[in-house]
Amino acid sequence: MNSVRPGSVAADSNVLLAAVARRVAWRVFAAADLVVVTTEATLAEVHEHAPVFARRYRLDLDVVEEAIELLPVERYSESDYASHLDEARRFLAWRDPDDIHLAALALKLGVPIWTNDDDLRELPLTIYTTAELVKILGV
Helix, strand or coil, X not given: CCCCCCCEEEECHHHHHHHHCXXXXXXXXXXXXXXEEEEHHHHHHHHHHHHHHHHHCCCCHHHHHHHHHCCCCEEXXXXXXXXXXXXXXXXXXXXXXXXXXXXXXXXXXXXXXXXXXXXXXXXXXXXXXXXXXXXXXXX
C-alpha cells in the first residue's frame, strides 16, 4: 500500500455504489482536500447496477438514483481522456473492458484509482482500496 495522501482519485463504480449506500466508502468524501473524479461511462455503469443494488440493500430505487446524481464527484466525458483509451485498453481489454474508461481517465490525469476490484491492478498507477484510503485520509 502506498501511504502518500492523494490530492485526487479516480473512483470506480463499486466504490461509488458503496458510497451511495452510505457504507465506509462515504467517509472518503469527507476528506476536505480530496477531489474524487470519475467518467460518465463509470456513472452509467453505476446506474445500470442501481436496481439490483437497491433491492439488495432494501432501498427505494428513486432514492438510489438521486444519490448517484448527487455524488460529489467531478465527471469527465470520453473526449476528455480519449487520448489515453488505447493505452488503457492494452492493460485491461482482456480483464474487464468496463474499466477501460476509468483507467484512461486516471492515466490522462496521472491520479490513483480508488477501487475494491482487483482487475485494475495491472495499471502502472497506484490503486487504493476503500480501507486504504480511509486509513491514509484519517476519515
